[in-house]
Amino acid sequence: MDEILDGLTQIDCDILVIGGGTAGPMAALKAKKKNPQANVVLLDKANVKRSGAISMGMDGLNNSVIPGYATPEQYTKEITIANDGIVDQAAVYRYAQECYGIIRELDGFGIRFQKDQNGEYDVKKVHHIGTYVLPMPNGDTVKKALYRQLRKSRINVVNRYMATRLLTGEGRIAGAICVNTRTAEFLVIRAKAVIMGLGAAGRLGLPTSGYLFGTYENPSNSGEGYSMAYHAGAGLANLECYQINPLIKDYNGPACAYVAGPMGGYTSNAQGERFIECDYWSGQMMQEFYDELQSGKGPVFLKLNHLAEETVSEIERVLHIVERPTRGHFHAGRGTDYRRQMIEMHISEIGFCSGHSASGVFVDDHARTTIPGLYAAGDMANVPHNYMLGAFTHGAFAGEDAADFMGEVDFAEFDLADVEAERARVLAPTKRDDGIPPNQIEYKTRRLVNDYLQPPKVTAKMELAQKRFAEVREDMEQGMVARDAHELMRALEAASILDCADMAASASLYRTESRWGLYHNRVEYARDDENWFCHTLLTKGADGLPAHEKRAVEPYVVDIAEDEKDAYYKQRVDASVAAE
Amino acid sequence: MPLVQTATSVPVTIDDAKCIADKGCTVCVDVCPLDVLRIKELADGTKTAYMKYDECWYCMPCEADCPTGAVTVTIPYLLK
Numbered sequence: 001m002d003e004i005l006d007g008l009t010q011i012d013c014d015i016l017v018i019g020g021g022t023a024g025p026m027a028a029l030k031a032k033k034k035n036p037q038a039n040v041v042l043l044d045k046a047n048v049k050r051s052g053a054i055s056m057g058m059d060g061l062n063n064s065v066i067p068g069y070a071t072p073e074q075y076t077k078e079i080t081i082a083n084d085g086i087v088d089q090a091a092v093y094r095y096a097q098e099c100y101g102i103i104r105e106l107d108g109f110g111i112r113f114q115k116d117q118n119g120e121y122d123v124k125k126v127h128h129i130g131t132y133v134l135p136m137p138n139g140d141t142v143k144k145a146l147y148r149q150l151r152k153s154r155i156n157v158v159n160r161y162m163a164t165r166l167l168t169g170e171g172r173i174a175g176a177i178c179v180n181t182r183t184a185e186f187l188v189i190r191a192k193a194v195i196m197g198l199g200a201a202g203r204l205g206l207p208t209s210g211y212l213f214g215t216y217e218n219p220s221n222s223g224e225g226y227s228m229a230y231h232a233g234a235g236l237a238n239l240e241c242y243q244i245n246p247l248i249k250d251y252n253g254p255a256c257a258y259v260a261g262p263m264g265g266y267t268s269n270a271q272g273e274r275f276i277e278c279d280y281w282s283g284q285m286m287q288e289f290y291d292e293l294q295s296g297k298g299p300v301f302l303k304l305n306h307l308a309e310e311t312v313s314e315i316e317r318v319l320h321i322v323e324r325p326t327r328g329h330f331h332a333g334r335g336t337d338y339r340r341q342m343i344e345m346h347i348s349e350i351g352f353c354s355g356h357s358a359s360g361v362f363v364d365d366h367a368r369t370t371i372p373g374l375y376a377a378g379d380m381a382n383v384p385h386n387y388m389l390g391a392f393t394h395g396a397f398a399g400e401d402a403a404d405f406m407g408e409v410d411f412a413e414f415d416l417a418d419v420e421a422e423r424a425r426v427l428a429p430t431k432r433d434d435g436i437p438p439n440q441i442e443y444k445t446r447r448l449v450n451d452y453l454q455p456p457k458v459t460a461k462m463e464l465a466q467k468r469f470a471e472v473r474e475d476m477e478q479g480m481v482a483r484d485a486h487e488l489m490r491a492l493e494a495a496s497i498l499d500c501a502d503m504a505a506s507a508s509l510y511r512t513e514s515r516w517g518l519y520h521n522r523v524e525y526a527r528d529d530e531n532w533f534c535h536t537l538l539t540k541g542a543d544g545l546p547a548h549e550k551r552a553v554e555p556y557v558v559d560i561a562e563d564e565k566d567a568y569y570k571q572r573v574d575a576s577v578a579a580e
Numbered sequence: 581m582p583l584v585q586t587a588t589s590v591p592v593t594i595d596d597a598k599c600i601a602d603k604g605c606t607v608c609v610d611v612c613p614l615d616v617l618r619i620k621e622l623a624d625g626t627k628t629a630y631m632k633y634d635e636c637w638y639c640m641p642c643e644a645d646c647p648t649g650a651v652t653v654t655i656p657y658l659l660k
Contacts, residue, residue: 001618002618046612046613046614046615047610047611047612047613049610049611049641050611050612050613050641050645051613052613055613055639055641056639056640056641056644160615181615182615209656209658209659210658211656211658211659212635213614213635213636213637213656214637214638214656214658214659215637218613218637218639219614219635219637220613220614220637250659250660251655251659252659324639325640325644326638326639326640326653326655329638329653329654329655330655330659330660333654333655333660334660434582434583437583481583486615486632486633489615490635
């Protein structure tokens with residue numbers, strides 16, 4: 001294993017789904033259900049059994065719209081306000097209408113959600129305005145349940161192949177070029193439709209620990225989706241709206257205030273005081289978090305030590321089994337116990353992720369990108385605050401639409417020279433005897449991301465970042481060396497990470513205002529609705545560098561009253577309440 | 581520009597006595613999202629899994645899915 005072999009195979013399928021985490025499996029299942037004759041291939045860089053953000057499970061649905069608790073109109077309004085109005089509501093509204101059906105389907109797969117004594121879903125309030133959080137105390141079963149469905153539906157699963165570039169021709173999608181992560185053999189897949197579900201760009205910033213893989217996101221989500229969409233010519237929206245999340249310091253996993261909040265836990269400062277009214281993540285909430293970290297009242301903590309033993313035990317049981325189960329090991333190693341002390345929190349490194357913010361490949365309410373036949377869903381598609389249920393639901397939209405699209409077209413012709421050029425690019429690091437290993441290229445890129453791109457954003461620093469990234473790119477293209485197939489995978493990831501770093505800098509410089517709280521806090525500019533109440537769309541320009549344009553926000557489906565617009569800016573607990 | 585080997589402690593350890601790689605088991609290698617585990621031959625000719633690349637998300641499928649409880653995931657030293 002890992003020895004570099006020479007080989008190239010070509011296969012055909014009707015629908016290629018890239019990424020077997022959350023959105024991908026649902027897209028594949030829905031496509032196959034709609035067209036049982038379709039040949040659907042589900043490709044993953046890792047193994048579909050345990051790939052993606054929910055590798056070990058998920059502790060709850062953060063944004064469920066369940067009849068009796070919330071309406072699609074309420075949810076659409078809340079997400080619009082949380083995103084400072086920059087939302088095409090159609091995709092959010094359709095999600096809000098259809099996600100309940102997806103919950104019922106997941107329930108039917110054997111995935112368990114919390115129910116009350118009457119057998120009704122037991123939904124909790126965490127958001128600023130509405131009630132949308134459905135706990136999954138047994139959420140460790142998600143991937144296994146999905147995998148059973150994939151086998152039952154006879155989806156063709158291809159593991160350990162990494163897609164590196166999309167193929168296009170005749171003005172639409174034609175397929176993808178893939179490399180085996182253990183042999184470096186090439187696989188060219190021709191497809192009538194391609195659905196991308198490659199997750200966040202989670203290896204963009206460097207965690208404070210300095211450990212390359214100690215990221216908030218699953219580090220296998222290294223931004224290939226963003227990079228491939230860019231090189232194929234698709235539009236990417238609002239990349240300057242970074243993902244920054246609250247987390248357990250050093251462990252770098254979620255603090256899970258959504259789990260602890262409804263049970264009485266909260267985020268506090270060093271004095272044990274609440275400082276934010278609501279633990280639901282938004283740019284405005286992160287700005288308050290950041291301000292508290294920087295203030296004399298910092299750092300910030302997760303406070304559970306005022307709760308009853310039974311409550312703490314239940315929180316512990318959920319947090320230490322589901323989603324990031326090594327959290328128990330971490331606390332044991334530190335000697336920290338929720339019962340005895342508050343747990344130190346911090347903010348994550350930056351990334352792109354629509355699952356938590358709004359930075360993603362531009363899609364409409366059918367998960368269609370700007371390239372015909374190419375779809376995106378989940379963390380990498382720009383529907384804001386998507387979380388796991390959004391990935392499933394938009395994955396379903398993509399699968400269903402792709403099943404129709406493939407019936408109308410034949411394979412698009414592509415230029416064989418594109419395949420040859422990609423082989424040369426991919427294999428270049430294997431042709432050198434020595435040079436710079438991928439981990440050093442990656443470390444330097446990500447360290448520069450921290451130095452120059454982390455908010456608060458400063459123009460001169462971001463311009464310096466661009467210069468330094470160009471130097472690293474030169475080093476990467478001329479001198480990166482990969483000694484085996486595994487290192488070659490890391491080399492390709494380093495290239496995606498550098499592409500994302502370039503896009504992050506360029507998109508942030510383009511929007512000359514501040515918006516979304518900390519996510520795009522440009523200290524030299526205030527919010528400017530007159531000029532910047534719009535999406536920004538980034539594409540690959542004719543010169544090979546990012547090009548930008550403004551794109552109007554579609555007329556709202558659900559109106560927002562003038563006095564509701566700034567609800568998310570009223571996050572800070574005022575002094576009299578904090579003292580109680 | 582010659583390369584050097586730098587020592588690093590690894591977060592995933594395998595109990596060779598419990599590991600059944602010799603019987604053809606590759607579960608931990610198969611499920612790792614970062615693909616950092618491999619099988620090697622020991623001095624006595626038997627096989628065992630081991631961590632080949634220090635690129636760990638301490639996520640735990642290797643430990644959770646191991647049929648014999650041979651795998652232990654600890655927090656990488658830099659984070660611990």
